[in-house]
Amino acid sequence: MEIHGLNDSFGELTTLISVPERGKYGNANYRGNYAGDVLGKLVSYLKRTGIQAPYIYDPMEGGKTSRDVCTALGLPYVGDDIHNGFDVVNDDFHDTGFDLTVLHYPYWNMIDYAADLPKHMQSMDMSRMDWKTFIAAVSHVNVKAAAHSRYVAVLVGxxxxxxxxxxxxxxxxxxxxxxxxxHFTKVQHNAMSYRSSYKGNFIPVVTEHLLLFKTDYKPEGELWILVPGQYKKIDADNYVTWKNAIKHVTKGLEVITPEKVFERVKKQFPSKLRKTNTPEATVRRTLQELESEGFLRRKVRGFYERVS
Structure with a gap:
């Protein structure tokens, strides 16, 4: 994909990756397989950093794309997969000191990778986990990879x-x-989902995320991580001020009085009333502030109208 104005001297790797043809690497019939040229671009980058023969590990090699690329490039490689009986979450990695670990996680809840496996192994399939367990497992494997490798590449959609x-x-x-x-954006070409029909105003997903991390693992065993996503329930009314709440409720009122505003706030922003001992006084005071700001105009005592 051509990027206008980009100097060619930067090389073939940019933060936008487009490989229209999946190429000769790996089993083309294995769902979720990625194009081998993606790994080839990462290897080229590592070579420019001085790692001339990077040692590659792929613990979820699936259709063996990573294995084929490393064989073609003559690179040292270790691969594993659930179909070899390997549990990427709980089993030990088979070596340490990798230059690059490639993590291409299963498409959660979309592809059943363990359907053809014995029942005692099907619980290893990450795509069968509930979402929170899946994210915890992904995070665990990311950290484990960082403890074994100088660089970690994570490809997810x-x-x-x-x-x-x-x-x-x-x-x-x-x-x-x-x-x-x-953080690379990788264009998805020829995805099976493109052949499906969707109802309504559907926005197709045509990109994936490729993240390349340089680990900061130290011999004493310290490693910094960032966990950006934490599930917690928040009180949305805490993020809405009294002024905005009252501005909102007055939109539907032909006659604006403190009593009518109070009843609307009670229905639409109930937690705001629980957080003050004098809600009626707060409503009256806020109406006066909105009047002084020019948002409302007093008609007679206790009656307001919006200023258009």
Whole structure:
């Protein structure tokens, strides 16, 4: 994909990656496989940093794209997968001192990777976990990779929640490890979902996230991570001021009085009333402030109208 105005001397890797053809690497029939040229671009970057023959690890190699790329480039490689009986969350990695660990997580709740496995192994499949358990597992594997590797590359997509219209984003909620070298946007080509029909005002997801981290692991065992996503319930009314609340409720009132405003606030912003011992006085005072600001105009005592 051409980027106008970009100096060619920067090389082939930019924060926008587009590989239209998946290429000769890996099993093309394995769902969720990624284009081998993506790993090739990362290897080229590592070589420019001085790592001439990077040692690569892929604990979820699936269709063996990473293995094929490393074989073609003559690079040392270790690969594993659930289909080899390997539990990426709980089992030990088979070596340490990797230059790059590649983590291409399963498409959560979209592809059943363990359907053809014996029942005692199906619980290892991360795509079968509930969302919070899945994110915790992803974060755990990220950290484990950072403890074994100089660089970690994480390739993940956003999943549209069926029937809801919004997404669940792995990269937003997972732990970030070490220093993020770059956050790449990778264009998805020829995805199976493109052949589907969707109802309503659907926005197709045509990109993935590739994050490259340089780990800051120290021999004494210290490692900094960032966990950006924490699930907690908040009181949304705490983020709405009395002025904005009253401005909002007056929109639907032909006659604006303290009593009518109080009843509307009681219905639409109930927690605001619980946080003051004098809610009626707060309403009256706020109406007076909105009058002085020119938002409201007093008609007679106790009656207001909006200033258009």
């Amino acid at each position: 956003d999943m549209v929640v069926k029937g809801k219209g919004y997404i669940k984003s792995i990269q937003r909620e997972m732990a970030w490890i070490g220093a993020p070298v770059r």
